[in-house]
Amino acid sequence: MTRDEIVAAIRAAHAGRTPLRLRGAGSKDFYGGLLAGEVLDLSGHRGIVAYEPTELYLTAKCGTPLAEIEATLAEHGQMLAFEPPHFSANLTVDRDISAKTGATLGGCLAAGLAGPRRMQAGAVRDFVLGVTLVDGRGQVLDFGGRVMKNVAGYDVSRLIAGSLGTLGAIAEATLKVLPKPVAETTLAFACAADEAVRRLNDWGAQPLPLSAAFWHDGRLLLRLSGAAAAVDAARRRLGGELTVDAEKTWISVREQTHPAFAATPLWRVALPSTAPALAVDGLAAIEWGGALRWYAGDIDAATIRAAATAAGGHATLYRAPESLRCRVDPFTPLAPALLALHRRLKKVFDPAGILNPGRLYAEF
Amino acid sequence: MCRMSSESPVVADRATLLRRLRQVLPTHCLLVEDEDLRPYECDGLTAYREMPLAVCLPENEGQVVDVLRTCHQLGVPVVARGAGTGLSGGAMPHAAGVVLSLARFNRILAVDRDSRTAVVQPGVRNLAVSEAAAPYGLYYAPDPSSQIACTIGGNVAENSGGVHCLKYGLTVHNVLRIRMVSIEGEIFEIGSAAPDAPGYDLLALCIGSEGLLGVVTEVTVKLVPKPELAQVVMASFDDVAKAGDAVAAIIAAGIIPAGLEMMDKPATAAVEPFVKAGYDLDAAAILLCESDGTPEEVAEEIARVRAVLTASGARDLRVSQSEAERLRFWAGRKAAFPAVGRITPDYYCMDGTIPRKRLAEMLAAIAAMERKYGLRCANVFHAGDGNLHPLIMYDMSLPGDWEKAEAFGAEILELSVALGGSITGEHGVGIEKIKQMCVQYATPELETFHAVKAAFDDKRLLNPEKAVPSLHRCAEYGRMHVHRGELKFPDLERF
Numbered sequence A: 001m002t003r004d005e006i007v008a009a010i011r012a013a014h015a016g017r018t019p020l021r022l023r024g025a026g027s028k029d030f031y032g033g034l035l036a037g038e039v040l041d042l043s044g045h046r047g048i049v050a051y052e053p054t055e056l057y058l059t060a061k062c063g064t065p066l067a068e069i070e071a072t073l074a075e076h077g078q079m080l081a082f083e084p085p086h087f088s089a090n091l092t093v094d095r096d097i098s099a100k101t102g103a104t105l106g107g108c109l110a111a112g113l114a115g116p117r118r119m120q121a122g123a124v125r126d127f128v129l130g131v132t133l134v135d136g137r138g139q140v141l142d143f144g145g146r147v148m149k150n151v152a153g154y155d156v157s158r159l160i161a162g163s164l165g166t167l168g169a170i171a172e173a174t175l176k177v178l179p180k181p182v183a184e185t186t187l188a189f190a191c192a193a194d195e196a197v198r199r200l201n202d203w204g205a206q207p208l209p210l211s212a213a214f215w216h217d218g219r220l221l222l223r224l225s226g227a228a229a230a231v232d233a234a235r236r237r238l239g240g241e242l243t244v245d246a247e248k249t250w251i252s253v254r255e256q257t258h259p260a261f262a263a264t265p266l267w268r269v270a271l272p273s274t275a276p277a278l279a280v281d282g283l284a285a286i287e288w289g290g291a292l293r294w295y296a297g298d299i300d301a302a303t304i305r306a307a308a309t310a311a312g313g314h315a316t317l318y319r320a321p322e323s324l325r326c327r328v329d330p331f332t333p334l335a336p337a338l339l340a341l342h343r344r345l346k347k348v349f350d351p352a353g354i355l356n357p358g359r360l361y362a363e364f
Numbered sequence B: 001m002c003r004m005s006s007e008s009p010v011v012a013d014r015a016t017l018l019r020r021l022r023q024v025l026p027t028h029c030l031l032v033e034d035e036d037l038r039p040y041e042c043d044g045l046t047a048y049r050e051m052p053l054a055v056c057l058p059e060n061e062g063q064v065v066d067v068l069r070t071c072h073q074l075g076v077p078v079v080a081r082g083a084g085t086g087l088s089g090g091a092m093p094h095a096a097g098v099v100l101s102l103a104r105f106n107r108i109l110a111v112d113r114d115s116r117t118a119v120v121q122p123g124v125r126n127l128a129v130s131e132a133a134a135p136y137g138l139y140y141a142p143d144p145s146s147q148i149a150c151t152i153g154g155n156v157a158e159n160s161g162g163v164h165c166l167k168y169g170l171t172v173h174n175v176l177r178i179r180m181v182s183i184e185g186e187i188f189e190i191g192s193a194a195p196d197a198p199g200y201d202l203l204a205l206c207i208g209s210e211g212l213l214g215v216v217t218e219v220t221v222k223l224v225p226k227p228e229l230a231q232v233v234m235a236s237f238d239d240v241a242k243a244g245d246a247v248a249a250i251i252a253a254g255i256i257p258a259g260l261e262m263m264d265k266p267a268t269a270a271v272e273p274f275v276k277a278g279y280d281l282d283a284a285a286i287l288l289c290e291s292d293g294t295p296e297e298v299a300e301e302i303a304r305v306r307a308v309l310t311a312s313g314a315r316d317l318r319v320s321q322s323e324a325e326r327l328r329f330w331a332g333r334k335a336a337f338p339a340v341g342r343i344t345p346d347y348y349c350m351d352g353t354i355p356r357k358r359l360a361e362m363l364a365a366i367a368a369m370e371r372k373y374g375l376r377c378a379n380v381f382h383a384g385d386g387n388l389h390p391l392i393m394y395d396m397s398l399p400g401d402w403e404k405a406e407a408f409g410a411e412i413l414e415l416s417v418a419l420g421g422s423i424t425g426e427h428g429v430g431i432e433k434i435k436q437m438c439v440q441y442a443t444p445e446l447e448t449f450h451a452v453k454a455a456f457d458d459k460r461l462l463n464p465e466k467a468v469p470s471l472h473r474c475a476e477y478g479r480m481h482v483h484r485g486e487l488k489f490p491d492l493e494r495f
Helices: A003-016 A066-075 A105-111 A156-160 A193-204 A228-238 A246-254 A301-310 A336-349 B014-024 B034-040 B061-074 B126-136 B152-158 B202-206 B240-252 B265-275 B295-311 B323-334 B336-343 B356-373 B401-418 B443-456 B471-477
Strands: A020-023 A038-041 A048-052 A057-061 A128-134 A140-144 A169-176 A183-190 A210-216 A219-226 A266-270 A283-287 A292-296 A314-319 B054-056 B078-081 B098-101 B108-112 B117-120 B175-181 B187-191 B215-222 B229-237 B259-264 B285-293 B316-319 B346-349 B377-382 B387-394
Touching: A003 A020, A003 A038, A003 A128, A003 A169, A020 A105, A048 A066, A057 A066, A066 A105, A105 A169, A128 A156, A140 A156, A140 B443, A156 B202, A156 B443, A183 A228, A183 A246, A193 A210, A193 A219, A193 A283, A210 A246, A219 A228, A219 A246, A228 B295, A266 A301, A301 A314, A336 B187, A336 B443, B014 B054, B014 B061, B034 B054, B061 B078, B061 B098, B061 B175, B061 B215, B078 B152, B078 B215, B108 B126, B117 B126, B126 B152, B152 B215, B175 B202, B187 B202, B229 B240, B229 B295, B229 B323, B240 B259, B240 B285, B240 B295, B240 B356, B259 B265, B259 B323, B265 B323, B265 B336, B265 B377, B285 B295, B285 B323, B295 B316, B323 B336, B336 B346, B336 B377, B336 B387, B346 B401, B356 B377, B356 B387, B356 B401, B387 B401, B443 B471
Parallel strands: A020 A038, B054 B098, B078 B098
Antiparallel strands: A048 A057, A057 A169, A128 A140, A128 A169, A183 A219, A210 A219, A210 A283, A266 A292, A266 A314, A283 A292, B108 B117, B117 B215, B175 B187, B175 B215, B229 B285, B229 B316, B259 B285, B259 B377, B346 B387, B377 B387
16 A cells, blocks of 8 residues: 555545544554544555664554564664554454554554553653654645654644544654663562552652563562663662563563453553552552553443542543443543644644544544 | 844734733833843844843733733734743744743742652743752753753743753653643643643644743653763764764664763864863864763663774773763863854854764765855764754854855755754754745645644734744745655746
């Protein structure tokens, strides 16, 4: 599939006012508002366009599987530092080969979901250097570029990250890549949730080579990454018990195949890392140094949203049966002024409102 | 010197404006006399000046809202201003507008060790945040060289970087939340202390928007633990191309140093008598490569850096042996601008970014431009992230000299784009690089920028005629956007 074909499809949909549902591998079909519109399958627009290890960037077409990108980076000892999920397990086997390999670059950017290294490395958008966007009129727009620093014009490429395909189809993107850490080790501690949050914040304020944390069912895992000497020194200082097979565990956390994520409905609650426990039952896991907490079970949407908001955060209905998804907004509603601004921005990029309608907010 | 002429008509007369502003601001918060307005006529880009109709110095958010509403009603342009240290004329006043100074928003509202955040007002100086965080072993990472004076509000407007941003990121990577007032006086909370706020990433859009989208009244920044130790390696090279290759070799070895800076011979020659940093004055270029972290980590990284630099042909290597020595090595780099200011009546600082591998090519081209324009140029370079700061030396008192410097600078910026880079890495477009925006972006992108602006400020009153050029202006400039060597829309008529 060529970029011109994407342009032609969007132009036709714009002219005919046909809602489109942009789709890569479909690994995140569960995420966001209910799916609507005619599928525009972007998985065929694939391939790495440019990769220069010493310039720390990689450019690829939207349909390129993350697995392919990460394998290429690994040959040069580099990585996508935000550790995005591939969600291969979400895909049924009857889809084509590209689907079976898991999430694509385009879907990864559109969803903006980062993995275990989020708090230390940064969010998806922090690694976006440039995008080629096909907007809702079928215009090809180039924002950003391939250099680390670029403040010319508004930073539209980062705005696109996490916009769930509502502002345009990401035809191509350039990401900043980083070297893989030389050494990595994982420590385990037995502790209750409150104690885990307290410890994570205390450690976070110290110059320690932390790269991920995961608490579930009374056990806190802490990953250390960096220079071998630094990881070693931190391990001796922090104590805890060394774990085996840690890499597999971290992949299961990233991919959410870990049992902690098995129950539904599953709520993803982002909080200031120091927020005390919410008065809500069903805490399933804690990640991101205390800033991401997962709740599972039959939880009243209004209750968990109010508790998250009161604590300075927000609650997302992350994975749920359709019967619940059609009643509850996936994301915390926006304040009226902010919602109005979102609608004006949506109009800038997609005046006919044809791209992924309702996937982010029901209002647009 | 350039007096700017305004493109937009004066909507309200000055007397009406001042009468209305007096209704919402106490007397001591409004400057109207010429002698009081004079200090505001330019920012760090002194070649461009303009006198505003008035300067507002609000003391609280309510007054900011009132000033903005008043100006919105009267159709009066508003230029927000922090410390005025910007180098692209972003805070230069509008002749028919007011300057909205945030200087009195100078309080640090909270510093929290455990959550590693600080809540500050926009007029707080960059360095003051790190000073307030120091008792907790934390600091605010972005460190523009003007950090003793520049404000957080200005940093947000420009998405400022600094010598440590290769490892620790730019302002956009270190700000969690802003509170922003729109031109209509509406208050927006953008981002949050919790990660990944719902909705579009407006924080990314607003940071670096050069005061065109709103006026920031509060900022929550991320603080990071101060590394236990930092050490710097100073390497001399007898050839700039070798120094450039050494930078790539460090990255290829999997090292992301805390800072990686280069200075060429004219820059070290200007700096050494001023700071006595001990630079090798015979070297064609010197590299400063900083490592930070735990003592074990630093020792390991320094050993690797030394090996890479030696293999890359460094003719001399020195590793700082004390904090005093580390600061002395850096002092020259940090004082490069004032040092150059001592050897020339005026200098013009550029800010292009290029892929690192094109460095030698760019420096050769700059040397040729020095001959072409008959002006000298010293180069300091955030080598790690490809951000070049050529300092073009000229004399404002010589007729035609400024024009030559400006043409020299424009040629560097346009070459930056042609080499695959950008016209600005961290200083912003402002008024200075507005023409080069026509080279970096094509019409559809510029139209999108204007539409984004209209979504926030449909009367275009916030910092008008800055950052994004009108299409009319680009047509007049006559230099078209070139993308990867191809002219877009070759079938369209050009004039």
